[in-house]
Amino acid sequence: MKKIIPILTFLVILSGCELYEQDEYQEYYVVESYLVANDTLQQVRLSTTNPIDETYRFEDNTVSGATVEIQRLHSDSSVAEQYQYQEQRPGIYTPVDNITIQDEQLYRLQVTTQNGDEISSTTYVPGDFETVNELESSYVYQGEQQVELTTTPSSYITDRQTYFVFTINALDTSLNNLTPFYADQVDDDETDIEEYYVNSSGIVNEGNFDQNPDNGNITLRLPWLAVAFYGSNNIIVNTIDDNLYDFLRSHDTQSGGTTLSPGEIQNIRYNVNGGIGIFGSMASDTSSTFITRP
Structure with a gap:
Protein backbone atom coordinates (compact mmCIF):
# COMPACT_ATOMS: atom_id res chain seq x y z
CA MET A 1 0.00 0.00 0.00
CA PRO A 126 -16.24 6.84 4.08
CA GLY A 127 -18.42 6.30 1.04
CA ASP A 128 -16.60 5.72 -2.24
CA PHE A 129 -16.45 8.50 -4.83
CA GLU A 130 -14.85 9.20 -8.19
CA THR A 131 -13.28 12.09 -10.04
CA VAL A 132 -15.48 12.88 -13.03
CA ASN A 133 -13.43 15.51 -14.89
CA GLU A 134 -10.32 14.99 -16.99
CA LEU A 135 -7.27 16.97 -15.91
CA GLU A 136 -5.21 18.93 -18.40
CA SER A 137 -2.06 17.13 -19.51
CA SER A 138 0.03 19.83 -17.80
CA TYR A 139 -0.25 22.87 -15.54
CA VAL A 140 2.17 25.72 -14.87
CA TYR A 141 3.21 25.75 -11.21
CA GLN A 142 1.37 28.59 -9.44
CA GLY A 143 -0.06 29.63 -12.79
CA GLU A 144 -3.43 31.27 -13.36
CA GLN A 145 -5.02 27.93 -14.18
CA GLN A 146 -5.39 25.91 -11.01
CA VAL A 147 -5.61 22.14 -10.85
CA GLU A 148 -9.30 21.48 -10.28
CA LEU A 149 -10.85 18.08 -9.61
CA THR A 150 -14.60 17.50 -9.63
CA THR A 151 -15.69 14.55 -7.52
CA THR A 152 -18.95 12.80 -6.81
CA PRO A 153 -20.16 13.06 -3.19
CA SER A 154 -18.71 10.84 -0.46
CA SER A 155 -21.05 9.96 2.41
CA TYR A 156 -20.34 9.47 6.12
CA ILE A 157 -22.26 7.71 8.88
CA THR A 158 -23.04 10.92 10.78
CA ASP A 159 -24.02 12.87 7.63
CA ARG A 160 -21.31 15.41 8.46
CA GLN A 161 -19.57 17.37 5.74
CA THR A 162 -16.78 15.63 3.86
CA TYR A 163 -13.17 16.24 4.89
CA PHE A 164 -10.57 15.97 2.13
CA VAL A 165 -6.81 15.54 2.13
CA PHE A 166 -4.78 15.82 -1.09
CA THR A 167 -1.77 13.54 -1.41
CA ILE A 168 0.77 14.14 -4.18
CA ASN A 169 2.89 11.19 -5.25
CA ALA A 170 5.81 12.65 -7.22
CA LEU A 171 7.27 10.54 -10.03
CA ASP A 172 10.19 12.80 -11.11
CA THR A 173 11.99 13.15 -7.79
CA SER A 174 15.40 14.58 -8.65
CA LEU A 175 16.81 17.42 -6.53
CA ASN A 176 16.58 19.79 -9.49
CA ASN A 177 12.83 19.19 -9.73
CA LEU A 178 11.98 20.48 -6.25
CA THR A 179 9.60 23.44 -6.22
CA PRO A 180 11.04 26.57 -4.52
CA PHE A 181 9.56 26.12 -1.03
CA TYR A 182 10.73 22.52 -0.73
CA ALA A 183 14.11 23.26 -2.30
CA ASP A 184 14.65 25.79 0.49
CA GLN A 185 13.63 23.21 3.11
CA VAL A 186 16.18 20.72 1.81
CA ASP A 187 18.93 23.36 1.51
CA ASP A 188 18.33 25.18 4.81
CA ASP A 189 17.21 22.40 7.14
CA GLU A 190 19.10 19.51 5.58
CA THR A 191 15.76 17.71 5.32
CA ASP A 192 15.89 14.37 3.52
CA ILE A 193 14.44 14.85 0.04
CA GLU A 194 12.69 11.48 0.35
CA GLU A 195 10.30 13.02 2.87
CA TYR A 196 8.66 14.90 -0.01
CA TYR A 197 8.26 12.03 -2.48
CA VAL A 198 4.75 11.59 -1.06
CA ASN A 199 3.41 14.92 0.19
CA SER A 200 0.03 15.81 1.66
CA SER A 201 -2.03 18.94 2.16
CA GLY A 202 -3.77 19.76 5.38
CA ILE A 203 -7.45 18.99 5.89
CA VAL A 204 -9.81 20.87 3.57
CA ASN A 205 -13.58 21.04 4.12
CA GLU A 206 -16.15 20.57 1.40
CA GLY A 207 -17.71 23.86 2.53
CA ASN A 208 -14.68 25.70 1.14
CA PHE A 209 -15.43 24.59 -2.43
CA ASP A 210 -18.14 24.88 -5.06
CA GLN A 211 -20.86 22.21 -4.93
CA ASN A 212 -23.29 21.49 -7.76
CA PRO A 213 -26.80 21.78 -6.27
CA ASP A 214 -28.22 19.34 -8.83
CA ASN A 215 -25.96 16.32 -8.26
CA GLY A 216 -23.86 17.22 -5.22
CA ASN A 217 -20.57 17.06 -7.13
CA ILE A 218 -17.78 19.13 -5.56
CA THR A 219 -15.06 21.00 -7.47
CA LEU A 220 -11.82 20.96 -5.48
CA ARG A 221 -8.78 23.16 -6.08
CA LEU A 222 -5.37 21.68 -5.37
CA PRO A 223 -3.26 23.86 -3.03
CA TRP A 224 0.03 24.60 -4.80
CA LEU A 225 1.88 24.15 -1.52
CA ALA A 226 1.11 20.43 -1.69
CA VAL A 227 3.20 20.12 -4.89
CA ALA A 228 6.82 19.39 -3.97
CA PHE A 229 8.20 18.44 -7.40
CA TYR A 230 7.90 19.60 -10.97
CA GLY A 231 7.23 16.87 -13.49
CA SER A 232 4.78 13.96 -13.43
CA ASN A 233 2.63 13.72 -10.33
CA ASN A 234 -0.18 11.46 -9.20
CA ILE A 235 -2.81 13.50 -7.37
CA ILE A 236 -4.74 11.44 -4.84
CA VAL A 237 -7.94 12.85 -3.37
CA ASN A 238 -8.78 11.25 -0.02
CA THR A 239 -11.96 11.56 2.02
CA ILE A 240 -11.09 10.72 5.62
CA ASP A 241 -12.84 9.21 8.63
CA ASP A 242 -13.23 10.84 12.04
CA ASN A 243 -10.14 9.09 13.43
CA LEU A 244 -7.84 10.56 10.78
CA TYR A 245 -9.58 13.92 11.05
CA ASP A 246 -9.07 14.07 14.83
CA PHE A 247 -5.48 12.88 14.58
CA LEU A 248 -4.45 15.29 11.83
CA ARG A 249 -6.31 18.24 13.34
CA SER A 250 -4.77 17.78 16.79
CA HIS A 251 -1.39 17.21 15.09
CA ASP A 252 -1.72 20.68 13.56
CA THR A 253 -2.28 22.27 16.98
CA GLN A 254 0.66 20.38 18.49
CA SER A 255 3.01 21.35 15.66
CA GLY A 256 2.18 25.05 15.75
CA GLY A 257 -0.60 25.37 13.18
CA THR A 258 -2.92 27.10 15.67
CA THR A 259 -3.48 30.41 17.43
CA LEU A 260 -4.07 28.68 20.78
CA SER A 261 -1.72 29.45 23.64
CA PRO A 262 0.36 26.50 24.93
CA GLY A 263 -1.93 26.06 27.94
CA GLU A 264 -4.93 25.64 25.64
CA ILE A 265 -3.43 23.07 23.27
CA GLN A 266 -5.13 19.71 23.56
Missing part, protein backbone atom coordinates in the same frame (compact mmCIF):
# COMPACT_ATOMS: atom_id res chain seq x y z
CA LYS A 2 1.22 3.46 -0.84
CA LYS A 3 1.65 5.71 2.17
CA ILE A 4 -1.44 7.71 1.31
CA ILE A 5 -1.14 10.14 4.19
CA PRO A 6 2.40 10.37 5.61
CA ILE A 7 1.60 10.03 9.31
CA LEU A 8 4.23 7.50 10.35
CA THR A 9 6.98 10.10 10.83
CA PHE A 10 4.78 11.98 13.27
CA LEU A 11 3.93 8.75 15.11
CA VAL A 12 7.65 8.06 15.49
CA ILE A 13 8.16 11.50 17.02
CA LEU A 14 5.26 11.00 19.41
CA SER A 15 6.49 7.56 20.41
CA GLY A 16 9.57 9.14 21.93
CA CYS A 17 7.72 11.90 23.78
CA GLU A 18 5.89 12.34 27.03
CA LEU A 19 2.32 12.58 25.81
CA TYR A 20 0.46 13.58 28.95
CA GLU A 21 1.15 15.49 32.13
CA GLN A 22 2.45 12.89 34.58
CA ASP A 23 5.01 12.57 37.37
CA GLU A 24 6.67 9.48 35.92
CA TYR A 25 7.01 8.10 32.40
CA GLN A 26 4.30 5.62 31.42
CA GLU A 27 4.75 3.26 28.49
CA TYR A 28 2.00 3.09 25.87
CA TYR A 29 1.29 0.68 23.06
CA VAL A 30 1.42 2.30 19.60
CA VAL A 31 -0.69 0.96 16.72
CA GLU A 32 -0.84 2.03 13.08
CA SER A 33 -3.13 0.70 10.38
CA TYR A 34 -5.33 2.11 7.61
CA LEU A 35 -8.31 0.89 5.61
CA VAL A 36 -8.97 2.16 2.09
CA ALA A 37 -12.33 1.59 0.42
CA ASN A 38 -12.10 -1.07 -2.33
CA ASP A 39 -8.48 -1.86 -1.42
CA THR A 40 -7.36 -4.97 0.46
CA LEU A 41 -6.58 -5.25 4.16
CA GLN A 42 -3.14 -3.88 4.98
CA GLN A 43 -0.56 -4.47 7.71
CA VAL A 44 -0.90 -3.54 11.37
CA ARG A 45 2.19 -2.14 13.12
CA LEU A 46 2.50 -2.63 16.88
CA SER A 47 5.17 -1.15 19.15
CA THR A 48 5.63 0.74 22.42
CA THR A 49 6.63 4.29 23.30
CA ASN A 50 10.01 5.41 24.64
CA PRO A 51 10.92 7.89 27.38
CA ILE A 52 11.58 11.34 25.96
CA ASP A 53 15.34 11.08 26.61
CA GLU A 54 15.72 7.89 24.55
CA THR A 55 15.92 7.63 20.76
CA TYR A 56 12.90 5.85 19.32
CA ARG A 57 13.40 3.15 16.68
CA PHE A 58 10.44 1.00 15.71
CA GLU A 59 12.69 -2.05 15.40
CA ASP A 60 13.76 -1.69 19.05
CA ASN A 61 10.23 -1.23 20.39
CA THR A 62 8.21 -3.85 18.53
CA VAL A 63 5.56 -5.95 20.25
CA SER A 64 5.58 -9.60 19.19
CA GLY A 65 3.28 -12.51 19.90
CA ALA A 66 0.06 -10.50 19.88
CA THR A 67 -3.27 -11.79 18.59
CA VAL A 68 -4.47 -9.35 15.94
CA GLU A 69 -7.72 -9.29 13.98
CA ILE A 70 -9.90 -6.79 12.18
CA GLN A 71 -13.65 -7.22 12.41
CA ARG A 72 -16.36 -5.92 10.11
CA LEU A 73 -19.29 -4.86 12.26
CA HIS A 74 -23.04 -4.63 11.88
CA SER A 75 -24.65 -1.27 12.55
CA ASP A 76 -25.31 -2.37 16.15
CA SER A 77 -21.55 -3.09 16.58
CA SER A 78 -22.02 -6.87 16.65
CA VAL A 79 -19.41 -8.79 14.63
CA ALA A 80 -20.32 -9.61 11.01
CA GLU A 81 -16.94 -11.03 9.90
CA GLN A 82 -13.52 -11.59 11.48
CA TYR A 83 -10.22 -11.35 9.61
CA GLN A 84 -7.19 -12.95 11.24
CA TYR A 85 -3.66 -11.57 11.11
CA GLN A 86 -0.27 -13.26 11.40
CA GLU A 87 3.07 -11.85 12.52
CA GLN A 88 5.23 -11.42 9.43
CA ARG A 89 8.19 -10.02 11.37
CA PRO A 90 8.56 -8.42 14.80
CA GLY A 91 5.82 -5.85 15.28
CA ILE A 92 4.45 -6.23 11.73
CA TYR A 93 1.19 -8.16 11.37
CA THR A 94 -0.33 -9.00 7.97
CA PRO A 95 -3.76 -10.40 7.02
CA VAL A 96 -4.05 -14.15 6.47
CA ASP A 97 -6.53 -13.67 3.61
CA ASN A 98 -6.94 -11.05 0.89
CA ILE A 99 -10.09 -9.23 1.95
CA THR A 100 -11.48 -6.19 0.11
CA ILE A 101 -12.55 -3.29 2.29
CA GLN A 102 -16.16 -2.21 1.78
CA ASP A 103 -17.07 1.44 1.92
CA GLU A 104 -19.77 2.70 4.30
CA GLN A 105 -18.97 -0.07 6.79
CA LEU A 106 -17.79 -0.17 10.40
CA TYR A 107 -14.52 -1.99 11.15
CA ARG A 108 -12.82 -2.67 14.46
CA LEU A 109 -9.16 -3.40 15.15
CA GLN A 110 -8.78 -5.82 18.06
CA VAL A 111 -5.34 -6.61 19.54
CA THR A 112 -4.54 -8.79 22.55
CA THR A 113 -0.91 -8.88 23.66
CA GLN A 114 0.85 -11.84 25.26
CA ASN A 115 0.40 -10.08 28.61
CA GLY A 116 -3.36 -9.98 28.10
CA ASP A 117 -3.50 -6.24 27.41
CA GLU A 118 -6.19 -5.26 24.91
CA ILE A 119 -6.02 -2.50 22.30
CA SER A 120 -8.99 -1.63 20.11
CA SER A 121 -10.24 1.05 17.76
CA THR A 122 -13.24 1.42 15.46
CA THR A 123 -13.50 3.24 12.14
CA TYR A 124 -16.26 3.94 9.63
CA VAL A 125 -15.03 3.78 6.03
CA ASN A 267 -3.46 16.31 23.70
CA ILE A 268 -3.44 14.37 20.45
CA ARG A 269 -6.78 12.60 19.86
CA TYR A 270 -6.11 8.99 18.92
CA ASN A 271 -9.49 7.24 19.34
CA VAL A 272 -7.55 4.13 20.40
CA ASN A 273 -8.52 2.22 23.54
CA GLY A 274 -5.56 0.79 25.46
CA GLY A 275 -2.88 2.65 23.51
CA ILE A 276 -2.10 5.49 21.12
CA GLY A 277 -1.62 5.71 17.36
CA ILE A 278 -4.06 5.59 14.48
CA PHE A 279 -6.58 3.14 13.06
CA GLY A 280 -8.13 5.22 10.32
CA SER A 281 -9.89 4.82 7.00
CA MET A 282 -10.48 6.70 3.80
CA ALA A 283 -11.85 6.53 0.30
CA SER A 284 -9.46 7.62 -2.46
CA ASP A 285 -9.27 8.36 -6.17
CA THR A 286 -6.17 9.13 -8.24
CA SER A 287 -5.57 11.41 -11.22
CA SER A 288 -2.33 12.30 -13.00
CA THR A 289 -0.83 15.41 -14.56
CA PHE A 290 2.47 17.16 -15.30
CA ILE A 291 3.57 20.28 -13.42
CA THR A 292 5.80 22.60 -15.45
CA ARG A 293 8.10 25.36 -14.25
CA PRO A 294 6.79 28.96 -14.39
Whole structure:
Protein backbone atom coordinates (compact mmCIF):
# COMPACT_ATOMS: atom_id res chain seq x y z
CA MET A 1 0.00 0.00 0.00
CA LYS A 2 1.22 3.46 -0.84
CA LYS A 3 1.65 5.71 2.17
CA ILE A 4 -1.44 7.71 1.31
CA ILE A 5 -1.14 10.14 4.19
CA PRO A 6 2.40 10.37 5.61
CA ILE A 7 1.60 10.03 9.31
CA LEU A 8 4.23 7.50 10.35
CA THR A 9 6.98 10.10 10.83
CA PHE A 10 4.78 11.98 13.27
CA LEU A 11 3.93 8.75 15.11
CA VAL A 12 7.65 8.06 15.49
CA ILE A 13 8.16 11.50 17.02
CA LEU A 14 5.26 11.00 19.41
CA SER A 15 6.49 7.56 20.41
CA GLY A 16 9.57 9.14 21.93
CA CYS A 17 7.72 11.90 23.78
CA GLU A 18 5.89 12.34 27.03
CA LEU A 19 2.32 12.58 25.81
CA TYR A 20 0.46 13.58 28.95
CA GLU A 21 1.15 15.49 32.13
CA GLN A 22 2.45 12.89 34.58
CA ASP A 23 5.01 12.57 37.37
CA GLU A 24 6.67 9.48 35.92
CA TYR A 25 7.01 8.10 32.40
CA GLN A 26 4.30 5.62 31.42
CA GLU A 27 4.75 3.26 28.49
CA TYR A 28 2.00 3.09 25.87
CA TYR A 29 1.29 0.68 23.06
CA VAL A 30 1.42 2.30 19.60
CA VAL A 31 -0.69 0.96 16.72
CA GLU A 32 -0.84 2.03 13.08
CA SER A 33 -3.13 0.70 10.38
CA TYR A 34 -5.33 2.11 7.61
CA LEU A 35 -8.31 0.89 5.61
CA VAL A 36 -8.97 2.16 2.09
CA ALA A 37 -12.33 1.59 0.42
CA ASN A 38 -12.10 -1.07 -2.33
CA ASP A 39 -8.48 -1.86 -1.42
CA THR A 40 -7.36 -4.97 0.46
CA LEU A 41 -6.58 -5.25 4.16
CA GLN A 42 -3.14 -3.88 4.98
CA GLN A 43 -0.56 -4.47 7.71
CA VAL A 44 -0.90 -3.54 11.37
CA ARG A 45 2.19 -2.14 13.12
CA LEU A 46 2.50 -2.63 16.88
CA SER A 47 5.17 -1.15 19.15
CA THR A 48 5.63 0.74 22.42
CA THR A 49 6.63 4.29 23.30
CA ASN A 50 10.01 5.41 24.64
CA PRO A 51 10.92 7.89 27.38
CA ILE A 52 11.58 11.34 25.96
CA ASP A 53 15.34 11.08 26.61
CA GLU A 54 15.72 7.89 24.55
CA THR A 55 15.92 7.63 20.76
CA TYR A 56 12.90 5.85 19.32
CA ARG A 57 13.40 3.15 16.68
CA PHE A 58 10.44 1.00 15.71
CA GLU A 59 12.69 -2.05 15.40
CA ASP A 60 13.76 -1.69 19.05
CA ASN A 61 10.23 -1.23 20.39
CA THR A 62 8.21 -3.85 18.53
CA VAL A 63 5.56 -5.95 20.25
CA SER A 64 5.58 -9.60 19.19
CA GLY A 65 3.28 -12.51 19.90
CA ALA A 66 0.06 -10.50 19.88
CA THR A 67 -3.27 -11.79 18.59
CA VAL A 68 -4.47 -9.35 15.94
CA GLU A 69 -7.72 -9.29 13.98
CA ILE A 70 -9.90 -6.79 12.18
CA GLN A 71 -13.65 -7.22 12.41
CA ARG A 72 -16.36 -5.92 10.11
CA LEU A 73 -19.29 -4.86 12.26
CA HIS A 74 -23.04 -4.63 11.88
CA SER A 75 -24.65 -1.27 12.55
CA ASP A 76 -25.31 -2.37 16.15
CA SER A 77 -21.55 -3.09 16.58
CA SER A 78 -22.02 -6.87 16.65
CA VAL A 79 -19.41 -8.79 14.63
CA ALA A 80 -20.32 -9.61 11.01
CA GLU A 81 -16.94 -11.03 9.90
CA GLN A 82 -13.52 -11.59 11.48
CA TYR A 83 -10.22 -11.35 9.61
CA GLN A 84 -7.19 -12.95 11.24
CA TYR A 85 -3.66 -11.57 11.11
CA GLN A 86 -0.27 -13.26 11.40
CA GLU A 87 3.07 -11.85 12.52
CA GLN A 88 5.23 -11.42 9.43
CA ARG A 89 8.19 -10.02 11.37
CA PRO A 90 8.56 -8.42 14.80
CA GLY A 91 5.82 -5.85 15.28
CA ILE A 92 4.45 -6.23 11.73
CA TYR A 93 1.19 -8.16 11.37
CA THR A 94 -0.33 -9.00 7.97
CA PRO A 95 -3.76 -10.40 7.02
CA VAL A 96 -4.05 -14.15 6.47
CA ASP A 97 -6.53 -13.67 3.61
CA ASN A 98 -6.94 -11.05 0.89
CA ILE A 99 -10.09 -9.23 1.95
CA THR A 100 -11.48 -6.19 0.11
CA ILE A 101 -12.55 -3.29 2.29
CA GLN A 102 -16.16 -2.21 1.78
CA ASP A 103 -17.07 1.44 1.92
CA GLU A 104 -19.77 2.70 4.30
CA GLN A 105 -18.97 -0.07 6.79
CA LEU A 106 -17.79 -0.17 10.40
CA TYR A 107 -14.52 -1.99 11.15
CA ARG A 108 -12.82 -2.67 14.46
CA LEU A 109 -9.16 -3.40 15.15
CA GLN A 110 -8.78 -5.82 18.06
CA VAL A 111 -5.34 -6.61 19.54
CA THR A 112 -4.54 -8.79 22.55
CA THR A 113 -0.91 -8.88 23.66
CA GLN A 114 0.85 -11.84 25.26
CA ASN A 115 0.40 -10.08 28.61
CA GLY A 116 -3.36 -9.98 28.10
CA ASP A 117 -3.50 -6.24 27.41
CA GLU A 118 -6.19 -5.26 24.91
CA ILE A 119 -6.02 -2.50 22.30
CA SER A 120 -8.99 -1.63 20.11
CA SER A 121 -10.24 1.05 17.76
CA THR A 122 -13.24 1.42 15.46
CA THR A 123 -13.50 3.24 12.14
CA TYR A 124 -16.26 3.94 9.63
CA VAL A 125 -15.03 3.78 6.03
CA PRO A 126 -16.24 6.84 4.08
CA GLY A 127 -18.42 6.30 1.04
CA ASP A 128 -16.60 5.72 -2.24
CA PHE A 129 -16.45 8.50 -4.83
CA GLU A 130 -14.85 9.20 -8.19
CA THR A 131 -13.28 12.09 -10.04
CA VAL A 132 -15.48 12.88 -13.03
CA ASN A 133 -13.43 15.51 -14.89
CA GLU A 134 -10.32 14.99 -16.99
CA LEU A 135 -7.27 16.97 -15.91
CA GLU A 136 -5.21 18.93 -18.40
CA SER A 137 -2.06 17.13 -19.51
CA SER A 138 0.03 19.83 -17.80
CA TYR A 139 -0.25 22.87 -15.54
CA VAL A 140 2.17 25.72 -14.87
CA TYR A 141 3.21 25.75 -11.21
CA GLN A 142 1.37 28.59 -9.44
CA GLY A 143 -0.06 29.63 -12.79
CA GLU A 144 -3.43 31.27 -13.36
CA GLN A 145 -5.02 27.93 -14.18
CA GLN A 146 -5.39 25.91 -11.01
CA VAL A 147 -5.61 22.14 -10.85
CA GLU A 148 -9.30 21.48 -10.28
CA LEU A 149 -10.85 18.08 -9.61
CA THR A 150 -14.60 17.50 -9.63
CA THR A 151 -15.69 14.55 -7.52
CA THR A 152 -18.95 12.80 -6.81
CA PRO A 153 -20.16 13.06 -3.19
CA SER A 154 -18.71 10.84 -0.46
CA SER A 155 -21.05 9.96 2.41
CA TYR A 156 -20.34 9.47 6.12
CA ILE A 157 -22.26 7.71 8.88
CA THR A 158 -23.04 10.92 10.78
CA ASP A 159 -24.02 12.87 7.63
CA ARG A 160 -21.31 15.41 8.46
CA GLN A 161 -19.57 17.37 5.74
CA THR A 162 -16.78 15.63 3.86
CA TYR A 163 -13.17 16.24 4.89
CA PHE A 164 -10.57 15.97 2.13
CA VAL A 165 -6.81 15.54 2.13
CA PHE A 166 -4.78 15.82 -1.09
CA THR A 167 -1.77 13.54 -1.41
CA ILE A 168 0.77 14.14 -4.18
CA ASN A 169 2.89 11.19 -5.25
CA ALA A 170 5.81 12.65 -7.22
CA LEU A 171 7.27 10.54 -10.03
CA ASP A 172 10.19 12.80 -11.11
CA THR A 173 11.99 13.15 -7.79
CA SER A 174 15.40 14.58 -8.65
CA LEU A 175 16.81 17.42 -6.53
CA ASN A 176 16.58 19.79 -9.49
CA ASN A 177 12.83 19.19 -9.73
CA LEU A 178 11.98 20.48 -6.25
CA THR A 179 9.60 23.44 -6.22
CA PRO A 180 11.04 26.57 -4.52
CA PHE A 181 9.56 26.12 -1.03
CA TYR A 182 10.73 22.52 -0.73
CA ALA A 183 14.11 23.26 -2.30
CA ASP A 184 14.65 25.79 0.49
CA GLN A 185 13.63 23.21 3.11
CA VAL A 186 16.18 20.72 1.81
CA ASP A 187 18.93 23.36 1.51
CA ASP A 188 18.33 25.18 4.81
CA ASP A 189 17.21 22.40 7.14
CA GLU A 190 19.10 19.51 5.58
CA THR A 191 15.76 17.71 5.32
CA ASP A 192 15.89 14.37 3.52
CA ILE A 193 14.44 14.85 0.04
CA GLU A 194 12.69 11.48 0.35
CA GLU A 195 10.30 13.02 2.87
CA TYR A 196 8.66 14.90 -0.01
CA TYR A 197 8.26 12.03 -2.48
CA VAL A 198 4.75 11.59 -1.06
CA ASN A 199 3.41 14.92 0.19
CA SER A 200 0.03 15.81 1.66
CA SER A 201 -2.03 18.94 2.16
CA GLY A 202 -3.77 19.76 5.38
CA ILE A 203 -7.45 18.99 5.89
CA VAL A 204 -9.81 20.87 3.57
CA ASN A 205 -13.58 21.04 4.12
CA GLU A 206 -16.15 20.57 1.40
CA GLY A 207 -17.71 23.86 2.53
CA ASN A 208 -14.68 25.70 1.14
CA PHE A 209 -15.43 24.59 -2.43
CA ASP A 210 -18.14 24.88 -5.06
CA GLN A 211 -20.86 22.21 -4.93
CA ASN A 212 -23.29 21.49 -7.76
CA PRO A 213 -26.80 21.78 -6.27
CA ASP A 214 -28.22 19.34 -8.83
CA ASN A 215 -25.96 16.32 -8.26
CA GLY A 216 -23.86 17.22 -5.22
CA ASN A 217 -20.57 17.06 -7.13
CA ILE A 218 -17.78 19.13 -5.56
CA THR A 219 -15.06 21.00 -7.47
CA LEU A 220 -11.82 20.96 -5.48
CA ARG A 221 -8.78 23.16 -6.08
CA LEU A 222 -5.37 21.68 -5.37
CA PRO A 223 -3.26 23.86 -3.03
CA TRP A 224 0.03 24.60 -4.80
CA LEU A 225 1.88 24.15 -1.52
CA ALA A 226 1.11 20.43 -1.69
CA VAL A 227 3.20 20.12 -4.89
CA ALA A 228 6.82 19.39 -3.97
CA PHE A 229 8.20 18.44 -7.40
CA TYR A 230 7.90 19.60 -10.97
CA GLY A 231 7.23 16.87 -13.49
CA SER A 232 4.78 13.96 -13.43
CA ASN A 233 2.63 13.72 -10.33
CA ASN A 234 -0.18 11.46 -9.20
CA ILE A 235 -2.81 13.50 -7.37
CA ILE A 236 -4.74 11.44 -4.84
CA VAL A 237 -7.94 12.85 -3.37
CA ASN A 238 -8.78 11.25 -0.02
CA THR A 239 -11.96 11.56 2.02
CA ILE A 240 -11.09 10.72 5.62
CA ASP A 241 -12.84 9.21 8.63
CA ASP A 242 -13.23 10.84 12.04
CA ASN A 243 -10.14 9.09 13.43
CA LEU A 244 -7.84 10.56 10.78
CA TYR A 245 -9.58 13.92 11.05
CA ASP A 246 -9.07 14.07 14.83
CA PHE A 247 -5.48 12.88 14.58
CA LEU A 248 -4.45 15.29 11.83
CA ARG A 249 -6.31 18.24 13.34
CA SER A 250 -4.77 17.78 16.79
CA HIS A 251 -1.39 17.21 15.09
CA ASP A 252 -1.72 20.68 13.56
CA THR A 253 -2.28 22.27 16.98
CA GLN A 254 0.66 20.38 18.49
CA SER A 255 3.01 21.35 15.66
CA GLY A 256 2.18 25.05 15.75
CA GLY A 257 -0.60 25.37 13.18
CA THR A 258 -2.92 27.10 15.67
CA THR A 259 -3.48 30.41 17.43
CA LEU A 260 -4.07 28.68 20.78
CA SER A 261 -1.72 29.45 23.64
CA PRO A 262 0.36 26.50 24.93
CA GLY A 263 -1.93 26.06 27.94
CA GLU A 264 -4.93 25.64 25.64
CA ILE A 265 -3.43 23.07 23.27
CA GLN A 266 -5.13 19.71 23.56
CA ASN A 267 -3.46 16.31 23.70
CA ILE A 268 -3.44 14.37 20.45
CA ARG A 269 -6.78 12.60 19.86
CA TYR A 270 -6.11 8.99 18.92
CA ASN A 271 -9.49 7.24 19.34
CA VAL A 272 -7.55 4.13 20.40
CA ASN A 273 -8.52 2.22 23.54
CA GLY A 274 -5.56 0.79 25.46
CA GLY A 275 -2.88 2.65 23.51
CA ILE A 276 -2.10 5.49 21.12
CA GLY A 277 -1.62 5.71 17.36
CA ILE A 278 -4.06 5.59 14.48
CA PHE A 279 -6.58 3.14 13.06
CA GLY A 280 -8.13 5.22 10.32
CA SER A 281 -9.89 4.82 7.00
CA MET A 282 -10.48 6.70 3.80
CA ALA A 283 -11.85 6.53 0.30
CA SER A 284 -9.46 7.62 -2.46
CA ASP A 285 -9.27 8.36 -6.17
CA THR A 286 -6.17 9.13 -8.24
CA SER A 287 -5.57 11.41 -11.22
CA SER A 288 -2.33 12.30 -13.00
CA THR A 289 -0.83 15.41 -14.56
CA PHE A 290 2.47 17.16 -15.30
CA ILE A 291 3.57 20.28 -13.42
CA THR A 292 5.80 22.60 -15.45
CA ARG A 293 8.10 25.36 -14.25
CA PRO A 294 6.79 28.96 -14.39
